[in-house]
Amino acid sequence: MARRKYVVGNWKMNGLVAALGEAQAIFAAAGTHPSVDVALCPPFTLIGAMVTAAPGAAVGGQDCHAAASGAFTGSVAASMLVDTGASLVIVGHSERREGFGETDADVKAKAEAALAAGLSVILCVGEPREVRESGGAIDYVLAQIAGSLPESFDPARLAIAYEPIWAIGTGLVPTVVDVADMHGAIRTKLREQSGAAATIRILYGGSVNGENAAELLDAGDVDGALVGGASLTAGKFVPIVEAAAALG
Ligand code: 13P
Numbered sequence: 001m002a003r004r005k006y007v008v009g010n011w012k013m014n015g016l017v018a019a020l021g022e023a024q025a026i027f028a029a030a031g032t033h034p035s036v037d038v039a040l041c042p043p044f045t046l047i048g049a050m051v052t053a054a055p056g057a058a059v060g061g062q063d064c065h066a067a068a069s070g071a072f073t074g075s076v077a078a079s080m081l082v083d084t085g086a087s088l089v090i091v092g093h094s095e096r097r098e099g100f101g102e103t104d105a106d107v108k109a110k111a112e113a114a115l116a117a118g119l120s121v122i123l124c125v126g127e128p129r130e131v132r133e134s135g136g137a138i139d140y141v142l143a144q145i146a147g148s149l150p151e152s153f154d155p156a157r158l159a160i161a162y163e164p165i166w167a168i169g170t171g172l173v174p175t176v177v178d179v180a181d182m183h184g185a186i187r188t189k190l191r192e193q194s195g196a197a198a199t200i201r202i203l204y205g206g207s208v209n210g211e212n213a214a215e216l217l218d219a220g221d222v223d224g225a226l227v228g229g230a231s232l233t234a235g236k237f238v239p240i241v242e243a244a245a246a247l248g
Pocket of ligand 1: 010093163167168169170171205206207208226227228229230
């Protein structure tokens with residue numbers, strides 16, 4: 001089944017109002033490649049302004065709370081993301097799992113809350129370096145999926161992002177064979193667990209840039225990219241979108 005390529009920028013804790021021009025340039029260029037779905041996930045503080053600056057663009061959050069509202073100082077509910085114009089949210093990023101102690105159960109609850117609020121979800125998984133080196137990466141990632149995949153969902157609104165932790169922000173990337181093996185194993189697991197595997201897009205993330213994007217995006221079962229550092233400027237991000245467009 002043909003799945004549309006999906007290229008998503010995760011700005012992490014980067015970006016002030018002055019950066020909105022980059023977002024406008026990114027979405028303007030993306031508009032010239034209608035075969036590719038492009039989204040940006042800026043910090044919460046910029047979502048509303050980015051939606052206003054780029055009407056109709058897909059803008060998302062980088063996290064949400066699993067609860068609908070309440071005494072959770074500093075947190076943001078999925079309905080609040082919708083309220084500010086977001087259409088998607090990233091959940092389970094390794095920087096949340098590792099840095100904030102989020103468990104698979106937490107990630108599952110967040111994904112379910114986001115879907116219930118009407119958002120699309122990018123659910124992140126990925127192994128640490130020592131697990132990759134010990135040969136256990138596929139088992140590790142499939143266990144994350146078993147624990148964090150929502151019970152039921154519209155497959156058109158769920159994407160998985162495979163982001164090996166050791167590849168994030170390091171300039172290191174797995175071999176294309178390792179990426180294809182992992183994505184194939186994830187696809188098989190999705191088929192077993194949800195029956196909707198053919199529709200769900202599986203993105204690769206970790207040191208994607210304009211030079212390596214074409215090769216990574218062409219690997220088996222890779223339907224797009226989740227990009228950190230290279231998503232902050234149009235100059236670095238647009239070539240990744242173009243690489244996706246060239247692959248159809
Ligand atoms: P980098 O592209 O900076 O390695 O970050 C990847 C990532 O964590 C995207 O969510």
